[in-house]
Amino acid sequence: MHKQVFRPFWSFDVRQTEKWLSEMAEKGFHLKNLKRSSRIFVFEKGIPKKVTYKIGYSQAQGKQFPEEVINADWNLKYNQNNWFIVNNSNELDPSFTREGVINHNRKNFFICSGILIFLSIIILINLINYLSIRSYPESVRDFLRYGEAGKPTNTPWFLAYIRVLFVAVLIYSIYSVYKIKTSNKLLRGELSGWAELEKDMLNSKGKRSEHEEIELKQQGKLMVKRKFAWMYAPDKLEKWLEAMEVKGYNLYRVDWMGTGFYFDVGTPRKISYCAVYQGLAKESSMIEIKNKGWKYVFSTMSDIQKWTIWSKEYKENEEKPQLYSDKTIQQNKAKNVVLTNTALFIPIMLLYGLLMKIHTILALENEHMGIPWFLLILVALCILFYGASSIRTWLYYLRIKKR
Known part of the structure; x- marks a missing residue:
């Protein structure tokens, strides 16, 4: 006897899927196959028993049985298109590599977030249009609504389908972004070394209370400086932080927005700072940086446009440490910043x-309308901001290229 179950979002939360597969096994339904294109799990009826399932993803494995599961006495149940599912009836649950699943989910997160941003911009523009049109004379509103006929016309049938599709994609994107973000947060906890790095992240936010910080500010022992949009010129931020340390202003913490830098008034230090753009942040790369002796300072909240700041102290007679000494690596990272921001900003500016x-x-062709200066100025400022930010990233890339 076979049973088929449709599970469309199984890969967004593999931990939950693993738990579900184990529950099915306890009911006597054991995994036989997965039809990945149709998202259907095929089960075979058998003897109910406890089985531990694990789901992995690895682009490097191909058709090879993963070495990490051979040594742990796992049984391969599915291995196709870089996905593999294994189980173990001995109830063993050793450490299991999750980075492949995290990175795969993060790519989907990036795509869904991009779609969500694009749809949000469309909604925003339509909202602005609606509010603007409401301020127009009634004759103009009727013309925009009904055209030259001056009376209601039948809405094309396909527009209704487009609206339904728009709403469906919007709901799907919101759900996917939420589900993947929640799942990956749990999966990161299973990575070796991530718990220690996460502890450093929490400690880096500072242990002083808000009241203590206010008192230190009043005493002149704590100073706050603001740096907005520093991620479009990270090399300048690094030089500024290093110069502040030389003057005796020791960086204590960065606020959650990444714009407020808190400095203790202390003693001059020689510290090398590095702002790293990780794009779709990989936990392994952050752990690798920490293992090189760099101290975690700050990271942005976004998992899409992930920036981290690291520091490393050195002595006067020592050479300044560089996180990336290879010029090619530096240029490639700067190029990623340019390409990502350009691809993001240009569509927004065009819209x-x-x-x-x-x-x-509309204002120039209709004598009953005035030019909506407030709207035009607001939109122009948005275009100016995105344009200036794009230019700053290109200047940053050119500076790195000339080094």
Whole structure:
């Protein structure tokens, strides 16, 4: 007897899927196959028993049985398209590599987040259009609503399907982003070395209370400096932090937004700072940096545009430590910053530019309308911000290239 179960989001939360597979085994349904394209699990009826399941992902494995599961006496149940599922009836649950699943999910997270951002911009532009049109004279609103006919017309049938599809994709993107983020947070806890790094992250936020910080500020022992949009010129941030240390202002912490830098008024130090763009952040790379002797300082909240700041103290007679001494690596990382931000900013600027064009033409061609200066100025400021940020990233790349 066979049983098929449709589970469309199984890969977004492999821990939950593993638990579900074990529960099915206790009911006597044992995994026989997975139809990945249709998201259907095929079970075979058998004797109920306790079975531990593990799901992994590895692009390097191909058709090879993963070495990490051979030594642990796992049984291979599925191995296709880089995914593999193993089980063990001995109830063994040794350490199991999760980074492949985390990285795969993070790529889906990036795609879904991009779709969500794009849809949000469309919603925002439509909201701005709606609020703007409400301020127009009634004759203009009727013209925009009904056209030259001056009366309601039948809405094309396909528009209804487009709206339903839009809402469905929006809900799917929101659910996917939430589910993957929650799942990956749990999976990160299973990575070797991540618990220690996470402890460093918590400690780096500072142990002083808000009241203590206020008192230190009043006494002149604590100083706060603001640096906005530093991620578009990270090399300048590094030089600024190093110069502050030389002057005796020791970095204590960075606030959760990444804009407020708290300095203790102390003694001059020689410290090398490095702001690292990790894009789709990999926990293994962060652990690797820590193992090289660098101290974690700060990381942005986003898992898509992930930035981390690291520091390493050195003596006066020592050479300044470099996290990435290879110029090619430095240039490639700077290029990633440029390409990512350019790909993100240009579509946004084009959409805002289109919005400006539409409302400007409407105002100029209709004598009953005034030019919506507030809207145009607001949109122009947004375009200016994204344009300036894009230029700053290109200048940053050129500076790194000339080194």
